[in-house]
């Protein structure tokens with residue numbers, strides 16, 4: 001068992017590194033003079049091959065972990081989010097072979113890397129299943145949802161590329177600001193990963209003592225506390241004292257700690273973004289735009305739509321139908337207005353609106369691209385905020 | 398109705414935009430689909446006469462037009478989406494956490510979330526999804542779906558049946574994909590048709606005019622999927638009737654046999670045993686979870702299970718008389734493994750551990766400081782005997798038994814029949830004696846009324862009894878939901894993964910006019926045409942929309 005688990009984590013690590021290298025090759029395709037229209041030459045072939053090998057490595061991770069744990073590894077935040085990253089890579093590979101657009105990889109893989117890195121911030125032990133999770137329908141449900149979200153993430157990637165190509169960067173407008181905001185959000189995610197990894201490798205711990213319902217309890221932070229728990233006294237030595245306290249209205253388990261992590265992420269994101277701007281001396285969008293000038297916006301728009309066309313039915317199946325079947329068997333009701341369920345419904349409504357607007361009201365191109373971005377934001381909200389803050393029955397954390 | 402006769406001789410219904418037969422634009426109706434403002438024709442509904450675009454006089458017309466607009470449909474969807482989101486800000490009423498001091502919504506929301514919680518409650522958001530306005534939004538989506546579908550389905554079907562291979566010149570030139578080739582030989586034309594046949598197009602020919610068409614059925618996809626949605630909405634409505642949907646709960650303690658509520662006394666359940674299991678990483682099977690369990694620091698439940706027997710009451714049921722029971726089925730009910738019988742389903746939903754199964758007492762001498770046991774008895778609280786005898790000859794007679802003891806107005810009472818706080822009044826008979834002393838024993842109580850007792854009783858131990866909470870369901874609406882969901886999926890796939898593609902080939906002088914339309918995936922149809930003309934010198938169709946866009950962009954960049 002031990003060895004299987006370690007094979008599993010090595011495989012995941014390998015996949016991560018391969019995706020990272022593949023990203024570099026996809027980046028090189030842009031400058032590859034032999035390629036036009038962003039399509040692949042030899043560099044592109046190397047890049048996609050590396051991606052596929054990386055995917056196979058991740059598949060090895062998935063299967064060995066499944067065998068070691070005795071259940072499909074999609075049962076806690078770490079496993080679920082990792083699988084989402086893997087789904088995105090799979091969806092990208094499929095779309096790549098339909099459209100052969102290398103630049104897609106340049107954006108899809110880093111996002112997948114961010115997702116996998118984010119996953120690794122959660123406890124990664126093989127965990128036991130509580131009775132309500134002991135169902136094959138759970139696995140069928142989660143795997144399908146995850147695949148659909150991977151495909152929908154590709155629509156986001158394509159939408160983002162479309163916007164970078166098409167938004168006029170000559171002057172600062174609302175559009176350029178929003179586009180920068182999207183890129184900034186990705187940088188925040190990067191900031192989160194960097195900060196957390198740094199302090200994790202340092203084994204940083206700061207413990208607070210506070211009173212809750214008449215009991216003295218301890219809360220441990222793994223990042224220096226910028227925002228401390230209200231009413232808490234720092235008991236670890238040589239640790240930074242909080243600059244302020246987390247707002248009182250934040251309820252729920254470990255809310256102050258999560259808030260502190262958020263503060264750190266935003267702070268590091270701002271610094272990173274500032275540094276990048278300082279080096280580039282222009283908006284990031286404006287910097288990337290010229291590199292993408294050979295790419296047909298219509299093709300990218302088509303990919304946005306195609307990804308939604310694949311992702312939407314898959315999401316309906318996994319996120320609503322299979323979810324309902326599982327809920328019916330596990331909790332005697334197929335629908336219970338649990339926050340997770342509601343947000344699945346919202347996601348579904350949103351993509352239905354996307355399709356209606358596109359088909360019946362001609363929302364193509366840029367409008368469609370903005371919608372694809374919003375759709376992905378909703379998906380991420382469902383995975384991060386709903387899981388960690390609005391916790392319901394499905395809460396993994 | 399004012400019918401419109403086209404120059405091709407076809408008579409079109411009022412409101413037609415493009416002649417059903419030849420496609421020639423009907424001059425007076427070009428504003429309807431915005432054709433007057435664009436170079437290309439809007440082919441969305443084949444230019445058919447939709448009621449919503451034709452009449453706008455009576456209130457019925459206006460209502461119809463309102464609901465058949467996709468814009469309104471999307472607005473309703475967006476409203477539902479935002480409203481749904483609001484309901485997740487704070488937990489819904491049914492998800493108020495167990496640990497809340499006061500679970501009354503009127504108190505809870507303000508208690509936990511302060512002023513915003515209070516507002517949340519006062520706006521009724523704590524029970525948002527069954528509020529009248531939320532239901533109305535959902536119902537309006539249903540209405541919009543139905544009207545929108547009917548409005549388009551009927552004329553669209555008519556138009557698609559009617560189409561002729563020969564099309565009016567204006568119709569062809571104003572298609573998005575269009576080109577003209579000056580000289581085309583017969584062989585080339587045949588090669589083109591053969592190529593299209595190979596791509597599985599159905600070919601219709603009339604006086605040298607050719608229509609190549611495929612996948613028309615995909616046009617019905619949206620209508621099919623909307624029918625699925627309507628079935629789901631109707632099923633949700635049906636669910637509110639007790640006839641088709643029944644939902645109840647029953648608590649059965651271990652060893653107890655109880656009538657299953659909502660079955661009209663027909664079925665009984667016996668709880669043989671209730672089991673709670675935890676993961677134990679010392680067990681080789683669970684050893685792989687050691688790290689996870691240790692880092693979590695709490696135990697993790699593995700199984701909740703009720704071993705149950707279901708009985709059916711036989712014969713006439715007489716009030717006050719125990720019915721004769723016949724076993725129907727037997728099995729264990731676990732989470733994710735409900736038990737089914739005669740249309741009912743029993744789900745494991747919760748458990749409690751607040752009843753006593755049995756208590757063990759021991760007797761000792763009042764003046765013995767070490768409280769050395771002179772003997773023990775165990776009383777089965779579900780079925781206490783009248784009298785017990787200890788090994789050394791002491792007899793205990795139960796004078797009074799309070800299953801759920803409480804002092805009510807100074808009087809000892811049992812407030813329920815469940816052994817939740819058992820207490821006894823014993824008559825204690827020393828060996829070989831007919832004279833007894835009275836002793837009162839319960840949890841945390843040990844009273845000697847006279848203060849002169851020779852013997853005293855102590856509680857040695859007790860066992861608790863689990864009560865299993867089961868949900869009883871009978872749901873005849875499930876098949877409707879299943880059928881609705883299946884139809885929805887079929888419709889979505891039908892409309893999404895096939896596209897209705899048409900290619901018109903009309904002779905023009907010595908050459909041909911080639912025009913094509915698809916309802917989506919223009920890349921796909923272009924590839925088909927490229928394939929079919931590859932061995933001819935027929936000109937590839939030009940994407941007039943892309944052309945326009947490119948011109949637009951050039952103009953912009955020159956100006957900018």
Ligand code: HEM
Nearest residue numbers: 352355359466467470471473538541542545619889892893
């Ligand atoms: C609010 C009322 C609704 C109206 C008025 C409406 C109307 C329409 C119309 C007119 C079409 C396009 C038909 C065509 O042009 O060929 C369509 C397509 C579609 N509708 Fe609806 N619809 C409604 C609600 C919904 C809902 C709630 C869903 C599911 C969440 C949904 C899912 C779809 C799908 C999947 C398509 C096919 C889109 C495609 O093929 O790209 N509709 N709807």
